[in-house]
Amino acid sequence: EIVMTQSPATLSVSPGERATLSCRASQSVGRSIAWYQQKRGQAPRLLIYGAFTRATGTPDRFSGSGSGTEFTLTISSLQSEDIAVYYCQQYDNWYTFGQGTKLEI
Amino acid sequence: QVQLVESGGGIVQPGTSLRLSCAASGFPFGDYGMHWVRQAPGRGLEWVAGIWDDGSKKNYGDAVKGRFSISRDNAVNTLYLEVDSLRAEDTAVYFCARKGGVGTLDNWLHPWGRGTPVTVSP
Numbered sequence: 001e002i003v004m005t006q007s008p009a010t011l012s013v014s015p016g017e018r019a020t021l022s023c024r025a026s027q028s029v030g031r032s033i034a035w036y037q038q039k040r041g042q043a044p045r046l047l048i049y050g051a052f053t054r055a056t057g058t059p060d061r062f063s064g065s066g067s068g069t070e071f072t073l074t075i076s077s078l079q080s081e082d083i084a085v086y087y088c089q090q091y092d093n094w095y096t097f098g099q100g101t102k103l104e105i
Numbered sequence: 106q107v108q109l110v111e112s113g114g115g116i117v118q119p120g121t122s123l124r125l126s127c128a129a130s131g132f133p134f135g136d137y138g139m140h141w142v143r144q145a146p147g148r149g150l151e152w153v154a155g156i157w158d159d160g161s162k163k164n165y166g167d168a169v170k171g172r173f174s175i176s177r178d179n180a181v182n183t184l185y186l187e188v189d190s191l192r193a194e195d196t197a198v199y200f201c202a203r204k205g206g207v208g209t210l211d212n213w214l215h216p217w218g219r220g221t222p223v224t225v226s227p
Binding site for chain 1: 140142149150151152155164167200205210213214215216217218219
């Protein structure tokens, strides 16, 4: 099983600042990684797939990068509506999720 | 628009069974792989099971192998999850999700339903 490890577990960022979330895979997954946003009480929502492609409706302040085993989700200028838990997921070999990064102000 | 609506959850005793359903609309259901993902209270996401568009291939997460069974009926646009021998640790919200695209590599999950809660308690 491919293990996905996210860091940090919690990230505190001021509005307007940049937020950088990391995800590491236990073996190479190429670019088969997605990022999801989950707000309290809601279902997860796809933000990024293929490591860097924004899903329809994802604001351009969200960007993804990386390949192989190291990946990053960057929010260029944090907005209050971005407060959520963010999960990375590999889909190179079925599916595994990271444990999540809680983003707070 | 694309919509996934789960149902069938509830409060059940350990050792019992449930059948969860996911009604799909707004897209050609038979063209897409489908999945179940669960989330225990206060915890992260765990992939549970997946099934190919034609139902010919299925796979399961290690925690549920041998106890859960995924199936689909393309004639009525519905995905199912039979959950047997339920344990306290199966308590979770169960989401259904669609494979992101019809291409072989389009394996991200989008969209997701709102989930159905399952509570296993004596």
